[in-house]
Amino acid sequence: MATIAIVYHSGYGHTAKVAEHVRSGLEAAGAQAKLYTVDAFVDAETGPWDELAAADGIIFGSPTYMGSTSAAMAKFLELTSKAWFTDGWKDKIAAGFTTSGSLAGDKNETLQRFATLASQHAMIWVNFGAKPGYSMSNSDFATVLNRAGHFLGLATQSLNDLPPEQAPDAADLQTAEVFGQRVAEATKRWVRGAA
Ligand SMILES: Cc1cc2nc3c(=O)[nH]c(=O)nc-3n(C[C@H](O)[C@H](O)[C@H](O)COP(=O)(O)O)c2cc1C
Known part of the structure; x- marks a missing residue:
């Protein structure tokens, strides 16, 4: 079974909630998921680093701050x-993934930070994978998925x-689950191909 770690920080609980729903999506698609807060990683030696090393995939989550x-x-x-x-x-x-107070909120900078980090590690970056759900005929922000309209991540x-x-x-939160499912499917395919 594909194993995926979610490492996140949440100052006030919103990112933590998103992380839970990403996990739901991962598990719905048949991956094994485990959540870690950054607090578990005290320094470069202390923390569950071996568990991250053993995971097939790592998803990074942070609120967008400044x-x-x-x-x-x-x-x-x-x-x-x-x-x-x-x-x-x-x-x-x-x-x-990230969350912020504004609909835009400069979230792309946070996602780019993660994508750059992943590239430095020679990891395989998985983007959001679906267009913003709204269109001229469906502009109901209460129901559409990916309403913030980002492609780089969630x-x-x-x-x-x-x-x-x-x-x-x-x-x-439904958008978060869809994203989790996509990352799970990509990880399963990647692991299967490497076997
Ligand atoms: C120090 C700080 C900086 C923030 N900067 C931004 C920002 O740049 N853009 C934005 O849209 N929201 C910003 N916010 C709002 C947070 O992104 C938002 O409240 C988010 O839900 C917090 O997530 P958390 O509960 O996981 O900490 C900021 C909040 C704080 C506390």
């Missing part, structure tokens, strides 16, 4: 340099004044 990843996530990304030295993550599947919106119980909304 137009990029949170500082806690940035610290984790720096710590991955130890795996970089040994090509430890080479040819693993990689993907990324992008959701959490209105700043709403708690994680209410944001992101159901359409964005």
